[in-house]
Ligand code: KG4
């Protein structure tokens with residue numbers, strides 16, 4: 461199928477055209493991140509207003525780049541939630557209008573199902589049969605600025621949530637840590653950069669939830685440890701200390717994510733593939749740790765950085781998988797919802 465995807469759950473206006481849930485013809489994103497860099501976070505009213513301004517130019521650019529006529533589309537997929545309601549409504553209203561105008565079926569997609577689908581976009585080496593019949597069960601760590609979840613899926617759209625964060629999200633822990641270290645937002649890339657010349661074993665951080673048998677996550681303790689560590693620094697500490705701290709903090713965050721992944725792998729030996737998705741999946745240190753720890757299972761993360769963070773290609777891919785696995789039910793009416801339970805991402 462040829463699907464137009466629309467994603468506007470937060471401060472990015474994104475439109476994409478994807479064939480067969482994998483082949484990306486175009487993926488255009490207009491980000492308002494710079495606008496909110498100095499405001500201490502996204503201002504929902506402002507984000508929604510920007511979505512209105514960006515939507516049509518992004519849509520036009522996307523169709524032009526894909527070199528398709530809207531008549532060729534099989535369906536339109538749009539993020540129905542969760543997210544900022546004003547922003548979401550710009551996307552769903554646009555999608556409903558286009559669906560009526562172009563007489564195309566509409567698919568409402570849970571934002572998280574989009575992230576879970578992002579590992580199949582523009583595959584580098586898979587044969588078409590692997591892509592269309594991927595070896596499930598797949599264990600996926602979905603980690604971004606808003607969530608940190610571990611999923612065990614038995615198909616693209618079916619499975620269960622094994623664990624979630626009890627406090628901050630992993631990306632949030634990178635962002636808040638970077639703020640404490642005086643590094644710019646977003647914290648993930650800036651901590652990773654500072655860590656390049658640091659020693660990841662220079663400072664020891666506790667391993668969160670070490671004795672907890674659940675597969676949940678917790679990052680607030682690491683953030684507090686970082687605060688105490690920085691408080692106790694003296695004027696005699698060398699300037700390179702900050703690089704060692706960044707590297708050690710990054711290592712601690714990744715060690716916690718890895719600890720939960722490995723526990724899940726041991727409990728579920730049937731797992732065939734392990735995937736990383738969401739903004740934090742861009743982290744090289746995490747990718748290396750996963751590659752070193754896991755043997756005999758396929759490891760995947762999105763093939764491009766833009767597929768790690770919010771984009772519309774992943775929404776179009778999820779739309780394709782919903783139709784493939786649920787037929788006409790994928791086209792059922794849906795509401796635009798700010799708080800869509802996580803468990804509803806998969807059936
Ligand atoms: O998925 P995303 O673009 O947006 C949502 O939060 O939904 O993820 C953004 C998050 C930020 O917290 C950012 O610090 C983190 O992903 N991030 C990273 C890296 N790049 C982005 N975290 C660790 N390492 C990175 N290289």
Ligand code: ZN
Nearest residue numbers: 575604769770
């Ligand atoms: Zn997201």
